Amino acid sequence: MLSLQFIREHTDVVRKSLADRQTASGDAAIDEILRLDERRRALLAEVEALRAEQNAAGKQIGAAKDPVERQRLIDAMKSVSTRVDDLTPILGAIEGTLDGLVMEIPNIPDAATPYGKSEDANRVAKQHGEEYTDAWRKPHYVLGEALDIIDFERGVRLSGSRFYVLKGAGARLQRALIAFMLELHIDKHGYREMYLPAMVKEETMWHSGQLPKFRDNLYHDAEEDFWFVPTAEVPLTNMHGGEILEPGTLPLHYVAYTPCFRREKMSAGRDVRGIKRGHQFDKVEMYKFCEPERSADELEAMLEDALNVCRALDLRYRVIEICTGDLGFNAARTYDVEVWSSGLGEWLEVSSVSNCGEFQARRANIRFRREPGGKPEFPHTLNGSGLALPRTMIAVMENYQREDGSIDVPDVLLPFMGGIARIGADR
C-alpha cells in the first residue's frame, strides 16, 4: 500500500500513477482520501489533547490525599471522558474508511515501466526462437487423451469444469518438471526452498495485496478463516510479516512449489479447452526480499532465473515488458515470460516476474535495519513464477511430440522419469 503521508505530499505522482494505469475513478478516490485524512488529523489532534489532559489529571487524582479535592478532580474529568467517548468512534470510523480506500490504491509504476493504455501496448523486450508449427502437430489435449496421460472427463466428474486428471507418465512428467525447476533454483540460482501452507488467514491475503481487489478470484472456507492461496506469493510475502529483519539478513531468496487456486470468474468461457487455465494448478514460485537500491538488479536476475528454465527445456520464449495500463495491482514493474506452443500455435504466459517495491512490505509491515540500532526501512519484494506448470506442460508436450503421436522426454527431465525417455512408444 502507499503511505498516507506519500499520498498527501506527492499527490500529483499518485494521480499520474492512477491515470497511467487507466484507473477511471482515480482522481475521485484521491480527493476522498485527502478529505478524510484532513478530518482524521484534525480529530486526532483533538482526541490526543483530551487524552493528554486525562493523563495529567490521572496523576493528580492518584496523588491527591484530600478526599474532597480528589472527588472534585474526578468530577471535573467526567466531561472530558464523555467527550473522548464521543469522538473516539467517529475517529475510528474515519480511519476505517480511509484505510479501506488506501488499500484499494494500486502501486506506483516504476519509472522504467513503459506507458501504455492496455495490454496491446505491451512490447516484446526479448525473443528467443521463432513461431513454428507443422500440419501433423496436435494440441496437448488431443495428445493427452490419445496417450491416456490427461483425463478431462474424469476431472469434470470429480470436480466440474476446469479440472482434469493427469495419469501415469503425464502426472510423472509434471512432477519431473517441478523437481527439475526446484533443484535448478535451489542449486544453481541460490534460492532457499520453502514448503508452505496452501491455506492462509484472511489477513494474510490483505498483506500481499490479493484483498480487497481480487476477492472474486479467491476460494475460502465457509466456516473458518481459511483462504486458498492463488499463488505462493501470498504466504511468501507474509513469511516475515511484522518483523524487523536484522542487519545482514537481506537479501532473502525463496523458492516454493505450491498448488494454486483461482475462481477464474473474470475469464469465464475463455481458455476452457485443455489444461491452460484451471481452478487448480501447480506453480514453482520465486520470491525475494532485498534492499531498495538493489531491487532493479534483482528483478533482472529473477527474470534470467525464469528464462533459464525455458532454456534448459529448449523452449522458444519471449519476454514481454508490461505497460502501465496492464500492470498488476501490486507491481511497479513486470516482465511476462511466454513460451511458444507448437500445437496450439500460440505464445503461453508461463511466468510473470514483478518488482513490487515497498508496496507489499508496507502492507505486511516488513522492515529491515541496515546496521544495529539503525532506523527500520521497508525492503523491496519481488516475485516471479519459475514456472507455472500447466503451460510448461503444454509447451513440452506439444513441442516434443513426434509425428507418430509419442512425446520425447526432455533430457533434463530424464533423471526424474524413472527410465521413461519417450511417452507413448513403449506403453
Added chain:
RNA sequence: GGAGGGGUCGCAUAGUGGCCGAGUGCGGGCGCCUGCUAAGCGCUUAUCCCGAGCUAAUCGGGAUCGAGGGUUCGAAUCCCUCCCCCUCCGCCA
C-alpha cells in the same frame, strides 16, 4: 473434540485499579576505569502515529503489556469474546 495451565520490553521474569510504558536479571550498545580478551562502575536499550522544526538534529503529545470490546475520572491489573501456546485424554493422515 474434552479438561487444566499460560500469553508482559531481544530472552527470562516481577507486577491484582493511579507513584507502571512498566522493576529485576541476562543479552546488546556507549563510556569510564583497570599496566594484559577478566572483573568492576555509570549510562543506554522498542515501534508506530500527530504536531513543531531546514521533508535535519531534536523537542512536545498520543498509542502499544496476544487481539478486540466493556466497566471506570483512570486498566498490564477487573469483566466479556476471540486467537495462540503448553500438559493430559479422545480421535487421526
